[in-house]
Each structure stands twice: as C-alpha cells, then as structure tokens.
Amino acid sequence: xxxxQPAPQQTPPIPQDVSQQAxxxxxxxxxxPAAPKATLDHLPGTSxxxxxxxxxxxxxxxxxxxxxxxxxxxxxxxxxxxxxxVGQSGSGKSxxxxxxxxxxxxxxxxxxxxxxxxxxxxxxxxxxxxxRNFGFIFQSYHLLPEFTLLENVVSPLAxxxxxxxxxxxxxxIREQALEIIDKVGLGHRVKHRxxxxxxxxxxxxxxxxxxxxxxxxxxxxxxxxxxxxxxGQEIMSLLASLNELQQLTIIMVTHDERIACRxxxxxxxxxxxxxxxxxxx
Amino acid sequence: xxxxxxxLRYLRTRWIAMASIISVxxxxxxxxxVNSVMAGFATEMRERIHGILADIVVETHxxxxxxxxxxxxxxxxxxxxxxxxxMTATVEVYGMISFKYxxxxxxxxxxxxxxxxxxxxxxxxxxxxxxxxxxxxxxxLALADDAVAGCLVAGVxxxxxAHTAGIHAGDRITLCNGSPVEDTKELASRLKNSIDRxxxxxxxxxxxxxxxxxxxxxxPSWTLTTEARGHRRILVELERRRxxxxxxxxxxxxxxxxxxxxxxxxxxxxxxxxxxFPPGNLVPPxxxxxxxxxxxxxxxxxSLLAPYAEPAGPIELADPADPLPARIFIGAGLIExxxxxxxxxxxxxxxxxxxxxxxxxTTVSAGRPxxxxxxxxxxxxxxxxxxxxxxxxxxxxxxxQLQQTRGMIDPSTGDxxxxxxxxxxxxxxxADVVVKRLRxxxxxxxxxxxxxxxxxxxxxAAVELETGILNILLFLIIAVAGFGILAxxxxxxxxxxxxxxxxxxxxxxxxxxxxxxxxYGLALGVVGSGVGVLLGLTFVYYINEIEKGITWLLGxxxxxxxIYYFPEIPTAVSPxxxxxxxxxxxxxxxxxxxxxARRAATLRPVQALRYx
Numbered sequence: 001x002x003x004x005q006p007a008p009q010q011t012p013p014i015p016q017d018v019s020q021q022a023x024x025x026x027x028x029x030x031x032x033p034a035a036p037k038a039t040l041d042h043l044p045g046t047s048x049x050x051x052x053x054x055x056x057x058x059x060x061x062x063x064x065x066x067x068x069x070x071x072x073x074x075x076x077x078x079x080x081x082x083x084x085x086v087g088q089s090g091s092g093k094s095x096x097x098x099x100x101x102x103x104x105x106x107x108x109x110x111x112x113x114x115x116x117x118x119x120x121x122x123x124x125x126x127x128x129x130x131x132r133n134f135g136f137i138f139q140s141y142h143l144l145p146e147f148t149l150l151e152n153v154v155s156p157l158a159x160x161x162x163x164x165x166x167x168x169x170x171x172x173i174r175e176q177a178l179e180i181i182d183k184v185g186l187g188h189r190v191k192h193r194x195x196x197x198x199x200x201x202x203x204x205x206x207x208x209x210x211x212x213x214x215x216x217x218x219x220x221x222x223x224x225x226x227x228x229x230x231x232g233q234e235i236m237s238l239l240a241s242l243n244e245l246q247q248l249t250i251i252m253v254t255h256d257e258r259i260a261c262r263x264x265x266x267x268x269x270x271x272x273x274x275x276x277x278x279x280x281x
Numbered sequence: 282x283x284x285x286x287x288x289l290r291y292l293r294t295r296w297i298a299m300a301s302i303i304s305v306x307x308x309x310x311x312x313x314x315v316n317s318v319m320a321g322f323a324t325e326m327r328e329r330i331h332g333i334l335a336d337i338v339v340e341t342h343x344x345x346x347x348x349x350x351x352x353x354x355x356x357x358x359x360x361x362x363x364x365x366x367x368m369t370a371t372v373e374v375y376g377m378i379s380f381k382y383x384x385x386x387x388x389x390x391x392x393x394x395x396x397x398x399x400x401x402x403x404x405x406x407x408x409x410x411x412x413x414x415x416x417x418x419x420x421x422l423a424l425a426d427d428a429v430a431g432c433l434v435a436g437v438x439x440x441x442x443a444h445t446a447g448i449h450a451g452d453r454i455t456l457c458n459g460s461p462v463e464d465t466k467e468l469a470s471r472l473k474n475s476i477d478r479x480x481x482x483x484x485x486x487x488x489x490x491x492x493x494x495x496x497x498x499x500x501p502s503w504t505l506t507t508e509a510r511g512h513r514r515i516l517v518e519l520e521r522r523r524x525x526x527x528x529x530x531x532x533x534x535x536x537x538x539x540x541x542x543x544x545x546x547x548x549x550x551x552x553x554x555x556x557x558f559p560p561g562n563l564v565p566p567x568x569x570x571x572x573x574x575x576x577x578x579x580x581x582x583x584s585l586l587a588p589y590a591e592p593a594g595p596i597e598l599a600d601p602a603d604p605l606p607a608r609i610f611i612g613a614g615l616i617e618x619x620x621x622x623x624x625x626x627x628x629x630x631x632x633x634x635x636x637x638x639x640x641x642x643t644t645v646s647a648g649r650p651x652x653x654x655x656x657x658x659x660x661x662x663x664x665x666x667x668x669x670x671x672x673x674x675x676x677x678x679x680x681x682q683l684q685q686t687r688g689m690i691d692p693s694t695g696d697x698x699x700x701x702x703x704x705x706x707x708x709x710x711x712a713d714v715v716v717k718r719l720r721x722x723x724x725x726x727x728x729x730x731x732x733x734x735x736x737x738x739x740x741x742a743a744v745e746l747e748t749g750i751l752n753i754l755l756f757l758i759i760a761v762a763g764f765g766i767l768a769x770x771x772x773x774x775x776x777x778x779x780x781x782x783x784x785x786x787x788x789x790x791x792x793x794x795x796x797x798x799x800x801y802g803l804a805l806g807v808v809g810s811g812v813g814v815l816l817g818l819t820f821v822y823y824i825n826e827i828e829k830g831i832t833w834l835l836g837x838x839x840x841x842x843x844i845y846y847f848p849e850i851p852t853a854v855s856p857x858x859x860x861x862x863x864x865x866x867x868x869x870x871x872x873x874x875x876x877x878a879r880r881a882a883t884l885r886p887v888q889a890l891r892y893x
Binding site: 123 | 285286290294790
C-alpha cells in the first residue's frame with residue numbers, strides 16, 4: 001500500500017500494529033485529497049463527496065447474451081448524507097450498491113471514495129477498504145449462524161486484526177462491541193445465536209456489526225425487506241438517528257417508497273439509469 | 282483471528298466432519314497395527330534365521346568340501362581376524378532319516394549338518410533351540426504346571442546345575458530374565474529367548490519368600506540328559522528281555538516310545554549289522570573302547586568309529602544306556618505332528634521319536650561317484666528354532682561321524698574336509714567389509730562368501746515385498762479417507778457459500794477464506810491421525826488380549842501358536858513408521874481440502890451473497 005504523503009496519525013479507537021498504522025496513513029490520505037472536487041449544492045458546507053460514481057456501467061454475460069444492468073450511472077454521496085435508491089425489481093439498484101461497496105467490479109466507469117478512485121485497486125486493497133470504510137446491511141441479515149450475537153458483531157474486527165493483536169486487545173474490543181450492541185438495543189441477547197433472534201433483532205445485530213469497524217459509509221440493501229412494517233420503521237428510526245447523531249453517511253436501496261422518504265434524497269433508478277433525483281420531504 | 286475461530290466452530294458443529302475424522306483414524310490405526318505386527322514377525326523371523334546361520338558363511342560349491350579346514354580358518358583369521366569373534370567348521374550334505382513309528386517305517390529327506398556343538402554354540406545360539414534346555418531338563422529341573430501362577434519345580438536332579446544353584450523341589454519360578462512366568466510353556470519361551478546370555482536369572486518363591494538365583498546356561502553337547510538315558514536304558518532292557526524271552530523264537534520290535542504288543546509275524550532281530558535297519562528305534566551299540574566312566578563326548582571319536590566302520594557281532598555294553606557314537610539333534614518338525622483328541626477336541630503334539638532312541642541316517646559319500654552311506658545315530662536332543670523351514674529339514678550330527686561316514690578324512694594326513702565355515706563377527710555392522718575381504722581372498726569359483734541375510738535373501742525379500750504391498754494397499758484406505766474429506770469439504774463449502782460471501786463483504790481476503798478450509802483439513806487430519814495413532818498403539822499393546830477376546834467370541838483360535846511357533850503375536854513398533862503414517866494422513870487430509878478451499882476462495886462475493 002503506497003503512502004503518497006505523510007499523514008498525521010489518526011487517533012484510532014484501539015491500538016494497532018505497524019502495518020495497521022500504514023493503512024491508516026493511507027486512509028487519511030484518501031480523506032484529505034489534494035484538490036477539492038465539485039461541491040454539492042444541496043448540502044452546504046461539504047466539499048468532497050464521500051462516495052461518487054462516474055458513468056458507471058455494469059453488464060452480465062449469459063452465454064452469448066450480454067445483459068446490461070447499469071447503463072451509465074452518475075451519483076454523488078456527500079459526507080453525512082442519507083440517500084435512498086429506489087426502483088423496480090431489476091432496475092439495477094442492488095448491483096449499484098454492490099459496485100459502490102466494491103463487492104463487484106464495474107464494467108465501465110469509476111468509483112471514488114473521498115476523492116480517490118477505488119474500483120481499480122488490487123483485490124487485497126479492496127478487501128481492506130471494505131473492511132475499514134464500508135459497513136453492509138442486507139435484506140436477509142447475513143449473520144454467521146455458528147457465532148453468537150457478540151461474535152457476529154466483532155467479526156469485522158476479527159478479520160481486521162491478526163490473532164496476536166486481537167488477543168492483546170480482546171477486552172477493549174469486547175467493551176466496544178457491548179457498547180454498540182447496547183446502542184442498538186440488544187444488550188440482553190449478547191450470548192444468543194442468530195437462530196434464537198427475531199428478524200428485527202437480527203437486523204439490529206447486523207447494524208451493530210456494520211458499525212463496529214467505524215465505517216465511512218453504511219450500505220444498506222433492503223434493510224426492511226424481510227420485516228413487518230412496525231419493525232421496519234424501528235430499524236429506519238435507528239438508521240435515521242445514527243445519521244443524525246453520528247453524521248453517518250448512509251446509502252440505502254429499497255423498493256418501498258414509505259421507507260425511502262426517511263432519507264435526505266431519493267434517487268430513482270429505471271432500466272439501469274438514474275431517472276429522477278428528488279429531495280425528501 | 283476469525284479463521285481460527287471459524288475453523289474450531291466448524292469442527293465443533295459439523296458432525297459430518299466426524300465421518301472423515303473416523304475414516305482417517307481407522308486408516309492410520311490399521312496401518313500402525315499391520316506394520317507393527319509385520320515388523321514383529323519379520324524381526325522374530327530374522328532372529329530365528331540368524332540364530333541358526335552365522336553372521337557370515339564361507340561355503341564350498343562342492344559337497345566334497347574343502348580338504349583342509351584348519352588351514353582355511355587360519356586364512357580367514359589372517360584376512361579379517363580383527364572382526365572375527367568365533368568360527369566353526371561344518372559339513373552340510375543332503376540325506377535321509379528313517380525311523381520306526383507304530384510299526385511303519387518313516388523316511389524323511391533332510392539336510393544333515395555336521396557340527397562341533399561347542400564351537401557352533403559360540404557362533405550362533407544353539408542351546409536355546411534345544412528342547413532339553415527349554416524344558417529345563419538339561420539343567421536338572423523337572424517342571425510342572427498347576428493352577429497357581431508361576432512354574433512349579435517338581436524335582437531337581439542331584440548334582441545338576443540347578444541343584445548346585447540352590448533350587449529345591451517345591452520352589453516356584455515366577456520370573457525368568459526379568460519377565461514374569463506363568464507356566465512351563467511361558468518359561469520355555471523365556472528360556473528360548475535367553476540368547477547370548479551366560480546365566481539365566483530366576484526369581485523363585487520358596488515359603489513365601491522370593492529368592493534371586495542365577496543358573497548357568499549350559500553349553501550344547503552330545504551327552505544325553507539323565508531323562509533320555511533313563512528312557513534309553515528302559516528300551517535296551519526291554520529289548521534284551523524280549524530277545525531272551527523269545528529265543529530262539531522271533532522277536533518283536535520295540536515300537537519306539539510306544540512298543541506294540543508282540544505279533545507272530547516278526548522279522549528276526551538283526552542287531553549285529555549296522556547297515557541293516559534297526560528292529561526298533563534302537564540298536565545295541567557296538568563295542569566302545571574306553572570305560573563308560575569317561576563321558577562319551579571326551580572319547581577319541583576315531584577310536585570310537587574304528588569298530589563301527591567294520592561291522593562286528595553283538596557286544597555287551599558296559600552301560601546299556603550309553604548312546605551310539607553317532608549322535609544327532611533332530612528338527613522338531615521332522616518327528617512331531619499335532620493330534621486332535623477326538624473326545625476333548627484338544628490338540629496335543631505327538632512325538633514319533635524321543636531323545637535316547639536311535640534313527641537310521643542315509644547320506645552320500647564324498648568323491649566320485651557319490652555312493653550311499655548309512656549309519657545309525659542316537660537322538661540326543663530335539664531342536665526347535667521356530668522357523669518351520671529349518672525345524673522340518675535340519676538334522677545336526679556330530680561332524681566327526683559325518684566326515685568319517687562320508688570319507689572326508691584324508692587317510693594319509695588325517696586332514697578333515699568341511700563344506701562350510703561359519704563366522705561370528707564382533708559387530709555385525711562390519712559384515713560388508715569382511716565379506717568383501719573374504720571374497721577377495723577366496724576364489725569365487727570354489728567358495729561362496731555370504732552373510733546370513735544374503736543366504737536367506739529370497740525369504741527376507743519376500744517378507745519385505747509383502748510388507749511393501751500391504752502398505753500400499755493400506756495407504757489406499759487413507760487415500761479413500763482423503764476423497765471422503767474432499768467430498769465432505771465440497772459439501773461444506775456449498776453449504777457455507779453464503780457465509781463465505783458475508784466474510785468477503787466484511788473484508789476477508791481470498792487467502793483468509795482459503796486458509797479457513799485448509800486449516801479445517803489440517804485440523805481434521807491432525808485429530809484423525811492423532812486418535813488413530815493412539816488407537817493403533819493401544820491395539821498393538823493389547824493385541825494378545827484382543828486375540829484372546831476374539832478367540833473367545835468366535836470359539837476358534839485366531840492365532841494358532843502350533844502353526845506359527847510363537848507363544849504370542851510378536852509386535853515391533855517403529856517410531857519412524859508411526860510418524861510417517863501420521864504425517865502422511867495429515868498430508869492427505871490437507872491435500873484433499875485444497876480443492877474445496879480453492880473453490881471457496883474464488884467465489885465471487887455477490888454470487889455467494891445471492892446464494893440461498
């Protein structure tokens with residue numbers, strides 16, 4: 001990982017090893033780009049978009065057939081913004097989220113994070129970036145069934161740290177995890193397995209897991225899709241409060257208009273293109 | 282960190298993985314058991330072969346032999362004297378042995394080996410193979426079995442080495458050479474294993490106190506044991522009475538150890554002509570020059586053989602129990618056969634000839650053309666090495682007799698010819714050097730110089746080949762276990778596709794995912810082969826108890842000691858083999874998990890996440 005310029009040492013939540021410091025330095029370099037890009041008019045005071053995609057195209061090959069899913073999407077996500085992406089099934093909204101979250105590579109186009117292009121990084125760097133900068137929430141929660149709630153929540157940190165570092169800071173990590181679990185309201189279910197939790201609880205656990213790595217962007221894919229409307233509203237309130245209180249940048253994909261209107265801005269996708277962009281009420 | 286956690290978690294929660302652990306375990310355990318037993322058999326067999334042959338054998342190709350043995354031995358000392366510990370000259374020749382058993386004449390082809398027991402005993406363990414030694418009779422012990430553990434001393438011969446050592450009748454032998462003794466059979470096998478010992482260490486219980494005693498190991502000799510002398514004396518006496526009684530009528534032959542009742546149609550005794558067949562397994566021996574007070578072995582054999590060469594009339598014996606000048610140790614396999622008792626179903630060993638009886642030996646003379654030669658010899662002892670190939674083929678004879686009969690003594694110089702010289706080395710590791718030197722010194726067209734291993738090459742090679750093939754077949758078991766792991770792992774990868782996607786979304790790298798499954802395979806291999814090693818070693822340790830259990834369950838003997846001559850299943854655990862088997866199993870487990878691990882690592886996260 002290259003370090004383009006010496007950067008001031010961040011104050012990490014947990015002590016880290018040397019290679020970790022190098023990564024942090026690089027991450028800081030991303031955060032303070034050399035030249036500011038276009039400003040966003042709807043959120044005064046922010047300079048560089050946190051996440052940005054330019055002319056994004058994505059197509060899948062099915063034998064001889066090439067199926068285009070995204071046909072040139074331009075999108076900017078400001079720091080601290082809460083953005084909804086809506087559209088019908090097959091409009092490419094999930095694919096857009098995957099490409100933005102580096103789970104999938106775009107066919108054409110670029111993805112930038114804090115002003116630095118990230119879609120052309122090496123696989124290893126993308127893995128690291130995913131671990132440190134993005135938090136994912138999925139429709140079907142995607143918790144690891146073998147792990148307890150606590151273990152699920154700390155798993156991003158387990159992936160981030162080597163066994164030795166993990167062992168040295170296990171108490172700090174545990175405390176941090178318990179704090180976040182408490183915040184999402186699951187303090188009483190720490191030792192439970194995912195199979196013993198309700199849908200809403202599982203989604204809260206997934207949010208806790210997404211938050212523990214202190215990501216720059218939270219990517220949510222139909223977070224309320226499997227929940228009843230009242231539980232869905234609870235989850236939405238949790239996300240909205242996180243956005244408000246911690247200035248967490250959130251991009252959420254949904255097909256539910258009522259859920260989507262909780263965001264600052266709604267982007268409507270149709271046939272792989274941005275149809276309309278509207279401010280939420 | 283997550284890798285280790287997930288590995289352990291998968292190991293604990295995937296019970297299907299137990300199947301692969303068990304298959305690895307069984308494969309490893311089987312290989313260890315089979316290898317240990319095969320190695321045990323091979324070691325035992327090598328020991329037995331080595332016990333009869335010497336370290337190095339120098340043989341002439343011709344049966345006429347080397348006319349000057351003393352000269353040859355001197356040459357060997359000159360060439361490789363530093364390495365040589367002892368040497369003995371032998372005459373090896375084909376022959377036939379015949380004896381009477383229950384009225385029928387039984388003839389067997391044999392290999393006659395003329396030996397000098399004293400020097401032969403220095404070269405290879407001879408006395409431990411003799412029945413009179415393993416039964417304790419040679420030391421003057423009469424042993425008996427009873428219900429109590431330990432071997433009961435029923436009687437001690439006055440003046441015998443056991444008597445001198447301080448063993449009393451009524452004592453109980455509980456330890457022999459540091460190993461516990463339960464009965465006479467076990468004592469016999471302990472005594473048989475006291476190779477290269479000067480003394481036998483015995484622990485004896487007398488009046489509830491335990492005494493430690495040392496009994497010297499007797500050197501092999503051609504003298505009869507007191508028991509055999511007694512047996513012979515009775516036979517001679519029976520024969521004499523029968524002759525007296527029936528004269529001038531016809532005489533009944535004494536049917537070896539089981540004399541038959543007299544029947545009218547009997548041939549007249551033909552006692553006076555040694556070339557003729559003896560009436561029983563006994564002929565009154567011809568005149569023996571010196572007085573019977575001198576032990577037979579110390580007499581000049583030439584003077585003994587002189588009257589034997591020219592048949593004379595029947596002569597009164599000074600002591601009727603004196604053996605003939607020709608004496609043999611006969612292989613147990615030649616004179617024994619098992620008989621099943623029709624009523625009890627027990628198998629007992631029937632001996633057709635006992636020590637003290639006489640047998641007839643036919644061989645060929647040296648020179649051209651070889652001519653048949655006959656002589657009658659007294660069986661001094663029964664020889665049982667445990668190698669059936671030897672026990673049913675070998676007859677050891679006093680070398681002087683064989684040389685005399687075959688005409689191998691130069692009448693002008695008195696030089697005695699021998700066919701082979703057996704050499705014992707101080708250290709067998711020097712064998713190759715010595716063989717090389719001897720081969721250089723002795724012309725190859727006259728002598729063959731070989732170590733005992735080379736002489737028994739085909740047999741040892743066959744055992745090695747057998748072990749090799751068995752190992753290959755057994756390793757296939759572990760390979761099958763490997764394929765089981767592969768299939769199970771593939772299944773687990775498919776089952777865990779979504780979780781792999783989650784891990785990737787959380788930032789796990791390709792190597793990380795791969796190492797989860799490789800580590801999983803490694804853990805399965807380590808656990809499987811670890812338990813397998815323990816299981817295998819436990820099985821080997823308790824193999825005789827397990828054999829008894831299976832025998833009891835099946836009601837049939839699994840390991841028949843009368844066939845194999847082993848009192849118990851021999852095992853030899855080689856740490857190297859165990860290590861190789863365990864490592865091999867772990868290796869196969871890891872190899873088998875590479876393919877599924879690669880598949881897991883190359884899954885695209887989006888695909889994996891969509892997988893339901």
